[in-house]
Amino acid sequence: MIRVENLVKAFGAKLAVNDVSFTVERGEVLGFLGPNGAGKSTTMRMITGFIPPTSGRITIGGHDMLEDPLPAKRLIGYLPENAPGYADMTVYGFLNFAAELRGLQGDARKRAVGRAIELCFLQNVAHQTIDTLSKGYKHRTGLAQSLVHDPDVLIMDEPTDGLDPNQKHEVRGLIKHMGEKKAIIFSTHILEEVEAACSRVIIIDRGRIVANGTPQELKARSPEGRLEDVFRAITLPDTVKGH
Amino acid sequence: MNSWANIKAIVKRELGGYFTSPIAYVFLVIYLLLTGFFTFTVGSFFERGEASLVSFFTWHPWLYLFLVPAVGMRLWSEERRLGTMELLLTMPVTTWQAIIGKFLASWLFLALALALTFPVVVTVNWLGDPDNGVIVGGYVGSILLAGAYLAVSSMTSAMTRNQVISFILSVLICLFLILAGYEPVTGLLSRVAGPRVVEVVAAFSVMTHFEGFQRGVLDTRDIVFFASVMGFALFTTGVVIRNQRAG
Numbered sequence: 233m234i235r236v237e238n239l240v241k242a243f244g245a246k247l248a249v250n251d252v253s254f255t256v257e258r259g260e261v262l263g264f265l266g267p268n269g270a271g272k273s274t275t276m277r278m279i280t281g282f283i284p285p286t287s288g289r290i291t292i293g294g295h296d297m298l299e300d301p302l303p304a305k306r307l308i309g310y311l312p313e314n315a316p317g318y319a320d321m322t323v324y325g326f327l328n329f330a331a332e333l334r335g336l337q338g339d340a341r342k343r344a345v346g347r348a349i350e351l352c353f354l355q356n357v358a359h360q361t362i363d364t365l366s367k368g369y370k371h372r373t374g375l376a377q378s379l380v381h382d383p384d385v386l387i388m389d390e391p392t393d394g395l396d397p398n399q400k401h402e403v404r405g406l407i408k409h410m411g412e413k414k415a416i417i418f419s420t421h422i423l424e425e426v427e428a429a430c431s432r433v434i435i436i437d438r439g440r441i442v443a444n445g446t447p448q449e450l451k452a453r454s455p456e457g458r459l460e461d462v463f464r465a466i467t468l469p470d471t472v473k474g475h
Numbered sequence: 476m477n478s479w480a481n482i483k484a485i486v487k488r489e490l491g492g493y494f495t496s497p498i499a500y501v502f503l504v505i506y507l508l509l510t511g512f513f514t515f516t517v518g519s520f521f522e523r524g525e526a527s528l529v530s531f532f533t534w535h536p537w538l539y540l541f542l543v544p545a546v547g548m549r550l551w552s553e554e555r556r557l558g559t560m561e562l563l564l565t566m567p568v569t570t571w572q573a574i575i576g577k578f579l580a581s582w583l584f585l586a587l588a589l590a591l592t593f594p595v596v597v598t599v600n601w602l603g604d605p606d607n608g609v610i611v612g613g614y615v616g617s618i619l620l621a622g623a624y625l626a627v628s629s630m631t632s633a634m635t636r637n638q639v640i641s642f643i644l645s646v647l648i649c650l651f652l653i654l655a656g657y658e659p660v661t662g663l664l665s666r667v668a669g670p671r672v673v674e675v676v677a678a679f680s681v682m683t684h685f686e687g688f689q690r691g692v693l694d695t696r697d698i699v700f701f702a703s704v705m706g707f708a709l710f711t712t713g714v715v716i717r718n719q720r721a722g
Contacts, residue, residue, distance in 0.1 A: 241722070243722050277561070280565040281564075281565055282561050282564055282565050282720060283720045283721065283722060284720065284721055301569075302567045302569070303567075305565060305566065305567040306567045308565070310562070310565045312558060312561045312562060312565075313558075314558060316557050316558030316559045316561065316562055317557075317559065317562075318488070318492065318557065318559055319557060320492050320495050320496050321488070321491070321492070321495070325488075325491070329484060329487075329488050330566070332480075332484040333481060333484050333485075333566040333567065333568055334566070334567065335477060335480070335567070361495070377562070
């Protein structure tokens with residue numbers, strides 16, 4: 233469903249993303265790991281068509297994101313970092329707007345919005361404006377927005393950021409469940425999240441993919457079998473050099 | 476095909492955004508108070524002793540100089556500040572649809588404000604026997620003028636996430652569009668430059684092109700002028716947004 237080939241993004245002289253290639257098929261949940269500033273968000277912004285890559289190719293369900301963006305974008309649900317939303321809109325109004333731009337009309341739209349509200353437990357705040365919401369609710373509103381059209385491809389930048397442990401657990405369960413039928417990429421700093429929800433992990437550091445495998449494969453690289461040790465072993469030397 | 480549906484969805488959202496916050500009402504009240512003040516007090520509507528809306532329309536370029544950028548300053552800078560631009564532009568929507576949708580919503584809002592000045596038309600018809608054709612011309616010119624300023628504000632608001640900077644930039648550009656054809660300035664210019672130069676500079680001014688409408692003359696050249704300012708500024712908005720995304 234998602235095919236990324238030799239993706240490069242340069243900001244001035246700095247290579248934020250350097251020759252990244254991978255594919256994600258339907259039924260896979262890909263965890264995107266990496267230190268801050270490794271290029272996770274930049275990669276996701278390119279895959280979703282927000283920023284154009286310096287070079288490389290992105291295809292979503294066979295549609296080229298650069299040459300024919302609209303059909304590619306239709307297949308994607310996207311939760312940007314920090315879950316932005318229009319402050320003056322109600323949760324319901326916001327989801328309705330998202331569904332409208334996704335081409336849903338009339339009854340289908342009403343049902344889709346209702347389903348997204350239910351899925352993300354937003355019933356209590358559906359008629360509150362977004363600027364009055366707590367961080368957890370705001371984040372779930374962003375999540376609901378990305379799910380409203382039941383997309384084949386789901387891309388989420390830190391979907392559990394700012395949630396309490398119960399909500400984190402719910403969202404992980406939701407991701408795992410949806411991953412059976414969709415192609416999902418999500419980024420996170422939390423290593424146990426990867427073990428709980430992902431079928432495959434990519435560790436990205438300073439714009440490059442430094443590891444790609446199942447959580448089990450990666451864990452096997454460490455004598456104690458802990459993902460954290462692997463993560464630190466791969467990414468720490470680079471970070472230190474960077475200073 | 477469904478580009479119109481996208482534009483419509485964006486227009487609806489933007490207009491809704493105006494009316495769910497107090498901004499719209501505050502703006503409408505200030506707008507109507509100021510038009511009233513300029514028409515009746517500064518423009519001496521009654522003392523003129525003529526049945527026309529000259530004293531009403533003549534102030535519009537100056538009034539809009541501050542009011543229109545106040546409406547337009549948030550168009551894109553707010554999207555950037557909230558991060559919703561990333562959301563909007565990763566939807567199956569083209570950048571052009573988003574730019575046009577947001578512009579149209581604000582323009583409709585300004586049209587509504589202008590429409591609410593109808594009591595002044597009623598008044599002048601009740602007191603005398605004005606040429607209503609001239610009044611219609613004035614309204615057409617006024618809404619085109621507002622559109623031109625608004626497109627400029629859309630452009631400046633795409634340049635920055637700071638609404639204050641966006642406001643000041645657009646006031647400056649609109650001020651230039653006024654002054655290039657404002658009589659004291661053209662008078663000054665004609666002392667140092669030839670009449671051809673003065674004419675060319677004045678041709679860039681909204682004053683030159685707004686004047687005809689005030690006399691009730693709908694000249695194609697004037698309409699083309701306002702349409703080109705809008706087209707150019709909206710096109711530039713698109714270029715600015717594309718460059719920002721390219722990083």
